[in-house]
Amino acid sequence: MSDKDAINILLIDDDIDDVRVLQRLLLRMPQQYNVDHGSTLGEGLQLTSTSQYQVIFTDLGLPDATGLEAITALNQACPDAAVIAHTGLNEEPLRIEALSQGAVDFLSKQDLSAISLKRCISENLHRSQLQENIRCLYRAMREKKEMVEAQAAKLTEQARELEEKNQNLKKLCDSAQKFINNVSHEFRTPLCVVKQYSSLIADAVVGPVNDEQTRMLRVIEDRVDDLNNMVDDMLDINRHEAGLLAAARKQCHATEIIERVLPVLQQRASLRDIRLDTEFDPSLPAIFCDPEKVTRTLINLAVNAIKFSPPNSTVRIQVTSEPTKNQIRISIQDQGEGIPADQQKQIFKRFRRLNEPRESSTIGFGLGLNIAEELVELNLGSMALQSTVGEGSTFSFTVPFQDAAEILKRHIQHSTAASGPTYFPISVVRISNPNATFDGEQHESEEIQAFLNNLLFSRDLLLPFPPNEWLVFLATNSQGVEGFAKRLNKQTETANRNRPIGKLPALQLEPIGTFDAVSQAKRLYDLIPVEAHVQ
Known part of the structure; x- marks a missing residue:
């Protein structure tokens, strides 16, 4: 030894x-x-x-x-x-x-004795070693505690700094939102005046005009509409990035939406000597969407098709039913130059345009297709493009039927696809109107639905069930439900102060629970009867 x-x-x-x-x-x-x-x-x-x-x-x-x-x-x-x-x-x-x-x-x-001495030495050496181990552990624990306390103090300071930065960022975002709203308002006011006056002159209200003057005045109206669309695009981008671009979805009919925008599109097409055809079945199933978002998407795609089509060509708007997929498809086909395959993805990106030079009349901000795709996704649909160089392009987008189970399935798929294969909380709240009366019930129900839609953020979903019940799917945890309840009460008070025909009915709010959309999707589906359809 x-x-x-x-x-x-x-x-x-x-x-x-x-x-x-x-x-x-x-x-x-x-x-x-x-x-x-x-x-x-x-x-x-x-x-x-x-x-x-x-x-x-x-x-x-x-x-x-x-x-x-x-x-x-x-x-x-x-x-x-x-x-x-x-x-x-x-x-x-x-x-x-x-x-x-x-x-x-x-x-x-x-x-x-030798035995007692050996025992005494070995036992006390062992005891001393244990005491030393305890002292080492104590020192390590004390050092770890000091390190944890230092880290906690650092995290507290970082949290304070982050909160301060968040507050500053919120102020900047609010300022930017106000600035964009003010600028858009300042844009819209003169644009509205220009369009009204040009329309009055073109309609010969203030005196006779010849055909060429009328055509030029219609071109002015057309360019004013372009500017208005650009303003809408800028506003939508700002709202989307802030998570405030929500969808006021309800039962709609595609034919009604198309018939409302058709006169505007036909006027634009005629100014460029382009024929506009439509093809759809009047008996198409009802759809569930935000009609304003569908209208914006349709106008964006149709205006693009008209802009990039040569004179004396045809732009066709077609609506078809796809019952196996519980959706309709709205297609806009042009006879333009077509889009090369290597550029078909990039044109949907913000501020991206085709490489080929265009006439100044077709130049914009490069926002239209990007906004259109986002609006389609807000309506739980998808966009597609088929194009052949030298023959033309067909842009199409889908809108789901009014089937509640299908709508919820798409909402969950969109939500989890955006978050990735991780935990995504969805809190469900049932809202009812227990004091509903038969007289005027449908109108009151529609008004309540519009009111509730205004309370939602972009990743929330409202499903109405007749006669007076709604399920709200909030993209938040249980604490977010409290925030929604506070918004509901606050906005109800505000609406009642300004409502000329009496107060809104007292709504009953019942939290159902919070679910993980990734692992508990079936439990969310089970909340809706299989036979239920959105009304």
Whole structure:
């Protein structure tokens, strides 16, 4: 055994015979010991200043120490050593007092043997090692605590700074929103005046005009509409990025939407000598969508088709039913130049345009297709493009039927696709109108539905069920339900102050629960009866 593995022992005793007995016993043991001897406490303390000892045996009757002073002094000088009282007395009170003063053990010279000595040394070495381990753990725990407290303080400071930055960012966003709203208002006011006056002149209200003058005035109206659409695009981008571009979905009919916008589109087409055809079945199933968003999408795609089509060509608007997919498809086909395959994806990106130069009359902000695609997604549909260079392009988008189960399925798919394969909370709230009356019930129900739609954000969904019940699917956790309830109460108070025909009915709100749309989609589907259809 090497010296570095030997145990260092210090014997402090003025009786040389007792010292020799201890030394002989130690030499007989298999463990190797390095043994030093001091006759007085002073000599012992001197040795501890130059060497490190694991075990110290001290007599309690040293010439320069009174009683148990030696134990106290040695513990202070060697806090890591096992100090053992070694005396000729074998009195229990002395044993108790020695242990209370800091001795780790008490070994009587009268009971000294190789076995008792070996046991005493091994047990106390083991105890000392455990104490050292405990001290190391305590130090590590203290250091870890200090580190955690430092990190907590740092995180608290970072949270404060982040909150401050968030507040500043919110102010900037609010300022930007107000700026865009003000600018759009300032744009719309003169544009509206220009369009009204040009329309009055073109209709010969203020005097006769010839055909060429009428055509030029219609071109002015057409360009004013383009500017208005650009303003709408800018506003929608701002609302979409803020999460405020919501959809006021309800039961609609595609034929009614197309017939409303057809006159405007036919006027635009005629100004460019383009024929506009429509093809749809009047008996198409009802759809569930925000009609304003469908109208914007249709106008965007149709205007693009007209712009990029040569004179004397045809633009066709077609609506078909796809019952196996629970949707209709609205297609806009042109006979333009077509779009190369390598550019068909990039044209849907914001501020992206085709590489080919166009006439100045077709230049815009590069927002139309990007906004159209976002509007289609808000209506839980998808957009597609088929194009052949030299023959033309067909842009199409889908809108779901009014089937509630299909709508919820699409909403969950859109939500989880945006968040990825992770946890996505959806909180469900049931809203009812328990005091509904039969007289005027449908009109009141439609008004309540429009009111509730205005409370939702872009990733929320409202499904109405007759006669007076709605399910609200909020893209938030349970705490967000409280925020929705507060918005509902606040907006109800505001609406009632400004409502000329009396107050809104008192709505009953019942939270159903919060579900993970990724792992608990079936539980969400089960909330809707299979036979239920949106009304």
